[in-house]
Amino acid sequence: xxxxxxxxxxxxxxxxxxxxxxxxxxxxxxxxxxxxxxxxxxxxxxxxxxxxxxxxxxxxxxxxxxxxxxxxxxxxxxxxxxxxxxxxxxxxxxxxxxxxxxxxxxxxxxxxxxxxxxxxxxxxxxxxxxxxxxxxxxxxxxxxxxxxxxxxxxxxxxxxxxxxxxxxxxxxxxxxxxxxxxxxxxxxxxxxxxxxxxxxxxxxxxxxxxxxxxxxxxxxxxxxxxxxxxxxxxxxxxxxx
Numbered sequence: 001x002x003x004x005x006x007x008x009x010x011x012x013x014x015x016x017x018x019x020x021x022x023x024x025x026x027x028x029x030x031x032x033x034x035x036x037x038x039x040x041x042x043x044x045x046x047x048x049x050x051x052x053x054x055x056x057x058x059x060x061x062x063x064x065x066x067x068x069x070x071x072x073x074x075x076x077x078x079x080x081x082x083x084x085x086x087x088x089x090x091x092x093x094x095x096x097x098x099x100x101x102x103x104x105x106x107x108x109x110x111x112x113x114x115x116x117x118x119x120x121x122x123x124x125x126x127x128x129x130x131x132x133x134x135x136x137x138x139x140x141x142x143x144x145x146x147x148x149x150x151x152x153x154x155x156x157x158x159x160x161x162x163x164x165x166x167x168x169x170x171x172x173x174x175x176x177x178x179x180x181x182x183x184x185x186x187x188x189x190x191x192x193x194x195x196x197x198x199x200x201x202x203x204x205x206x207x208x209x210x211x212x213x214x215x216x217x218x219x220x221x222x223x224x225x226x227x228x229x230x231x232x233x234x235x236x237x238x239x240x241x
Contacts, residue, residue, distance in 0.1 A: 026176065031055060031108045040240070041176035044125030046118065047240035050178040052095030052200075055106050059085040065189055065231040067209040070102035073185045073233040075194055090194070093153070094182040097191075097233030100211045103201040107238035113203040114239040116225075119214050123223055131175055133161035133168045133221060142222045147174040149216055154181050155195040157219045164196075164218035177237075179216055185233025199226070199234040 027040045029049070039050040060071040062078040075090040075097060085091055098106055104113050114122075123144065130136075132143035149163040151172045157164030163179075166172075173179075183194035193199075195218065202212040206227060213226045213234055228234075 026050065033057075033108060039178070041178075043122060043175050043177065044129070046122060046125075048122075048177060049111070049238045050176055052180065052182055053098075053106055053236040053238055054091065054095040055108070056082055056085060056091070056096050058082060062185075062191070063189055065185075065187065066099060066101070067229065067231045068101065070105065071099040071231070071233065072102050073097040073191075075183050075185075075191050090182075094180055094194070095235055097182065097185045098201065098236055099185075099233055100201055100205065100230035103234070103236050104203060106236050110241050111238035112241055113201060113236060115203045116212055118239055119202055119225070126175060126223075131171070133171045144175075145216050145221050145223055146171045148177040148223065149173060149179040149198075152180065153195060155218045159219050159221065161221035162219050163216050163221070181216075181218065182235040184235075187229060187231060199232075200237050201234050205230070 029038050029040050034055060036054050040047055041050045056072055058072055059080055059082050060073055061080050065071065074085040074088050075094060077085045077088045107113055126144040126147060127142060128137050131147040133146045134143060143161050145163045146161055146168060154164040159165060161168060179198050181195050181198050183191055183197055184199050186192050197215060197217055199213050199215040202214060204212045206212065209230050210227050211230045213228055215224050215226055
């Protein structure tokens, strides 16, 4: 097993440190495929990457979409050169947008694309452990989005407790999930939603080339789920096996 030295701490490659049995404690993993470094965080017994996946083995032209073969996009980049795509500020900040075929194989060894149950476990834990922006518990009126979202990059919202509102500062990213609005690649072959939307694929494939996704919206206090066609390009958050 290979080890790397990062910030003065000896770390096993892409396996978080043992302190992560404590909620909100950050670890670090390094994807040995490309050297990308990810903060990781424990939330209710699950270990998530606290950054959108940025694995980019190839980059797909903006003019191409598919429900059958893996496609990899960088928001705002229309070419096919991986080195050039990685120079894009959106790649460095927001990661890669994957169609579902790419998303299901993108996570490094020891990690995987979360299924619906794992997303629901995350949602349920936050709802029932005081992560609603007003400190309440339970899912009658879901208010957990602010606790999942980083304060940066989101468009301003005046909606109480919404991701884009700076109110309730003690709840901003309280969970450590650190969501950023990475936008998406649409069926119209364009890029939309940077600053307003964060979409992540789930691993469950449904019918008629559709799959489940989970998302935050700048103007809402909730974590939503959504069914969309698998040729869309969404972000990926890996969860530890």
